[in-house]
Structures are given as structure tokens and as C-alpha cells.
Amino acid sequence: xxxxxxxxxxxxxxxxxxxxxxxxxxxxxxxxxxxxxxxxxxxxxxxxxxxxxxxxxxxxxxxxxxxxxxxxxxxxxxxxxxxxxxxxxxxxxxx
Amino acid sequence: xxxxxxxxxxxxxxxxxxxxxxxxxxxxxxxxxxxxxxxxxxxxxxxxxxxxxxxxxxxxxxxxxxxxxxxxxxxxxxxxxxxxxxxxxxxxxxx
DNA sequence: CGTCTTACTTGTATTTTGCAAGTGTCGCTT
DNA sequence: AAGCGACACTTGCAAAATACAAGTAAGACG
Numbered sequence: 001x002x003x004x005x006x007x008x009x010x011x012x013x014x015x016x017x018x019x020x021x022x023x024x025x026x027x028x029x030x031x032x033x034x035x036x037x038x039x040x041x042x043x044x045x046x047x048x049x050x051x052x053x054x055x056x057x058x059x060x061x062x063x064x065x066x067x068x069x070x071x072x073x074x075x076x077x078x079x080x081x082x083x084x085x086x087x088x089x090x091x092x093x094x095x
Numbered sequence: 096x097x098x099x100x101x102x103x104x105x106x107x108x109x110x111x112x113x114x115x116x117x118x119x120x121x122x123x124x125x126x127x128x129x130x131x132x133x134x135x136x137x138x139x140x141x142x143x144x145x146x147x148x149x150x151x152x153x154x155x156x157x158x159x160x161x162x163x164x165x166x167x168x169x170x171x172x173x174x175x176x177x178x179x180x181x182x183x184x185x186x187x188x189x190x
Numbered sequence: 191c192g193t194c195t196t197a198c199t200t201g202t203a204t205t206t207t208g209c210a211a212g213t214g215t216c217g218c219t220t
Numbered sequence: 221a222a223g224c225g226a227c228a229c230t231t232g233c234a235a236a237a238t239a240c241a242a243g244t245a246a247g248a249c250g
Contacts, residue, residue, distance in 0.1 A: 007184030089102030
């Protein structure tokens with residue numbers, strides 16, 4: 001299995017990279033992600049669980065029933081890949 | 096829609112980036128991609144059609160019923176993004 | 191003509207995703 | 221203490237994407 005395939009196994013699922021991109025701006029709560037991305041709530045819950053299990057992000061309790069999602073070091077390491085993809089997407093629409 | 100979302104609209108589907116990665120090594124025929132990637136044949140046909148429509152690759156006739164798939168300039172521009180993702184996948188190595 | 195290779199298509203089962211509604215917990219108000 | 225609203229999910233079901241298996245078309249070769 002190639003390194004690319006390994007990466008896609010973790011962040012290749014739908015919404016995964018978009019969630020990570022959003023978290024690059026700092027910790028976000030569940031409702032924030034939901035509103036900003038327009039992702040279905042069950043998909044968001046599933047992805048957050050998977051990404052946490054993969055060590056990409058972690059939960060941080062805030063108050064009683066609120067918590068924040070924050071990228072781990074491994075999650076932050078996706079910054080370059082996300083930036084490269086976004087650059088490509090930009091050039092794509094412009095050209 | 097963010098640039099990342101735009102990019103994922105084109106190359107976010109399953110197998111898409113793996114196909115492009117394979118083509119970075121040079122033109123490949125249908126059977127080559129199928130064997131190397133282990134992708135279902137109907138998915139491969141669908142992806143190749145989509146990627147061609149998106150201007151990522153193009154078909155080049157070889158003989159009677161054989162042709163090669165080759166990346167366009169736009170497809171080649173994915174090299175950085177793919178390399179970044181592969182690097183991340185490598186550093187990940189199970190967690 | 192029949193056979194082989196290559197590049198697909200078609201049919202159907204399975205998995206993933208999307209939409210709508212419901213659940214549980216806690217703080218706040220009354 | 222009872223009711224209400226906000227938040228973070230879960231659950232049920234429909235739609236879409238994907239996987240698996242088999243079939244089709246077209247040309248070279250004998």
C-alpha cells in the first residue's frame with residue numbers, strides 16, 4: 001500500500017479534509033463545524049470519531065455539554081497537503 | 096465554496112488521486128491502472144471519464160483498441176499536493 | 191471463421207452518505 | 221422542583237456511490 005493510499009485511508013473520506021481545514025483556524029465546537037461546512041450531523045459525528053481515533057484531532061471539554069475539537073500535531077501536519085490542494089483548486093477555477 | 100472544496104469536487108472521489116499518482120510516472124493503459132491499483136473496472140472507467148472531463152488527463156490512441164492515459168498540465172500540477180499527502184501518510188505509519 | 195486481447199458496459203449486491211427527527215444532559219428561569 | 225432551551229449527538233430510512241461478477245464490441249491473428 002502506497003503512502004498516498006495510507007493517507008487517503010485516514011483523510012480520504014468525504015468531509016474529512018474540510019473538517020481538518022476548518023480546525024487549522026483554531027479549535028471549533030460541533031455546532032460551529034456543522035454551520036460552517038454544512039455537513040450532515042451524523043456524518044460530522046462519524047468523521048470526528050474517526051479522526052480522533054486516527055490521532056488527527058482531540059476533544060477538549062469546555063463546559064457541561066460543550067466541547068472543542070482541536071488538531072493534534074499529526075493533524076496540524078496536514079497543513080501543507082491541504083494548502084497544496086487548495087492552491088490547485090484555486091488555479092483550476094481561475095484557469 | 097472554498098478552494099479546497101473545489102479541488103475535492105474534482106479529485107476527492109475514491110481512486111481519483113491514486114489514478115493521478117500512477118499517471119505521474121508516465122502514460123498508462125487501462126489494464127495497467129487496473130492491475131496496479133486493484134480498482135474495480137467500472138469505477139476506473141467512470142473516474143477516467145470524469146478526470147478527462149475535468150481536464151486532468153487525456154486519452155491517446157495507440158493501436159486498434161488500445162490507448163494510453165496521460166496527465167494534462169493541470170493534472171501534472173497535482174504533483175505537489177499528492178507528494179504532500181504521501182509524505183503525511185508516510186509519517187503517519189499506523190496509529 | 192473462431193480465438194485472443196483490450197477496453198470497456200451492464201446488472202446487482204453492499205456500503206456510504208444524506209435528510210429528518212428524536213434523545214440525553216445541563217444550566218437557566220420560573 | 222418543573223419547564224425550557226441550547227448543545228452534542230443518535231436513530232431510522234431513502235438515495236447515491238462503490239464493489240463484484242459477468243457480458244459486450246472491435247480489431248489482429250491464424
